Amino acid sequence: MTDKISNQDLCNEVEKAHHRIKSYIRRTPLEYSAYLSERTCAKVYLKLESEQITGAFKARGAFNKVLKFSENDSKQTEGKKFFTASSGNHGMAMTMALQASGKKGTIYVPNNVAKSKFENLVLHKADVRKFGDDCMVTEREAMRAAKEEGGIYVSPYNDPDIIAGQGTIGLEILQDLKDVDAVFVTVGGGGLISGISSYLKQMKPNIKIVGCSPANSNVMEQSAEAGKQIEIVNLETLSDGSAGNIDIPSITFPICQRNVDRWVNVTEDEIADAMYLMLDVHHKVIEGAAGVALASFLKVKADFQGQNVAVVICGSGVGIATIKKIIDTHWKE
Incomplete structure (x- = not known):
């Protein structure tokens, strides 16, 4: 497995993947959020992979x-x-x-x-x-x-074919919003952001790709800061879908180094707030990993005023006990 896979190579594979899988999956909505747009002074769109056939982008x-x-x-x-x-x-x-x-x-x-x-x-x-x-x-x-x-x-992420499949999200975003300025993507092993960023950077080089992680488990972010892949001690997080260490070496690491313009990490409270917001305002259940991307955007919203922003809502797989806990905590406020 090579670490020299280029954006052009992956872009080509994303287009092939799109044709291969389109009759098996859902083309998920890129939904405009009037509430988030008003709150942040940006035009905010939610890529609802939480509506995918399995409840997630995978x-x-x-x-x-x-x-x-x-x-x-x-x-x-x-x-x-x-x-x-x-x-x-x-x-x-x-x-x-x-x-x-x-x-x-x-x-x-x-x-x-x-x-x-x-x-x-x-x-x-x-x-x-x-x-x-x-x-x-x-x-x-x-x-x-x-x-x-x-x-x-x-591998759930360390595989060019898996990455290309996830990259079809980027293709759909660009088809639906040609003037997109920035995309926020949750990062675990990096397969999702590698696919999305490779396609979008090849097609629209000036687009900003923001990698989002829970502060309790952000191995790719810390590896990027270290300039090499490392292992870390991971703490419990609502973002179980992005948690844990990753393969060394992983083809996703050099892709993230090349394509991710900015890293943001968020606390457990910020993730819970984002999950509650989606339930309260958009009436949609999302999992912790999806809350990470939204919470990250809200954390740095001042830097994206006036821009077209897409936030990838990567999944909806969360248990009722977690939902109840989040509702109970916020209902008292």
Whole structure:
């Protein structure tokens, strides 16, 4: 796996991915928010990947990977199982993609996987196994199992086909809002922002890409500041979908170095505030990782007055207990 994959290369692959997956996924709305626009003196648009078929953007990358693999299937790979690791959303996406293509796979999740995400995997008949207390530990176990059983490991982010699939979000944003000035994207392993930023920077070089992370788990941001990939101690966060350490090396790191213009990290209270705002104002349930991008924009809103801003609302996978806690906390204020 090379770290020299260019924006042009990924842009081309994003366009191919768009044609490959468009009949399997939803083209999600880019919804104008009058409330956020009035509050921030910008024109704010929400890319609602929370409305995607799996409830998160991950469907794009998973379908692109599995469908592309099916196109290139051969006798050497026929019948081989897929293995992957996930905090929930990628696992659900892979489950749907594998079922749609008639292939088999095993999903590894960390022991602290959100109850709602684990139950959803079970509901959809996924072969799901718990292992490890950190996403990186879970990924290494999935890699080991794939090697031991002669299967195919699919990284949730460290894979050009996954990245290209996620990049179709950038393609849709630009088609719907040609004058977009800035895009806010939550960053975990970096697959989402790598795909979106590579397409948008190639097509519109002056666009600003803002990488958003929870302060409790921001390994890509800290790696960018260090100038090399590092591992950190991760704390508990509402943004479970973006939490944990990542592969070293990961092809997403040099892409983030190249394309991310600014990093913002937010506290747990700021994430909760953003989740409550979406529920209260837009009547939409979003998960913590989606709240990170919105909270990050609100934190630096003064720097984007008068601009067209897109915020990627990456998913809706949050349990009722978390929603209740956020509502109860804010209702007292």
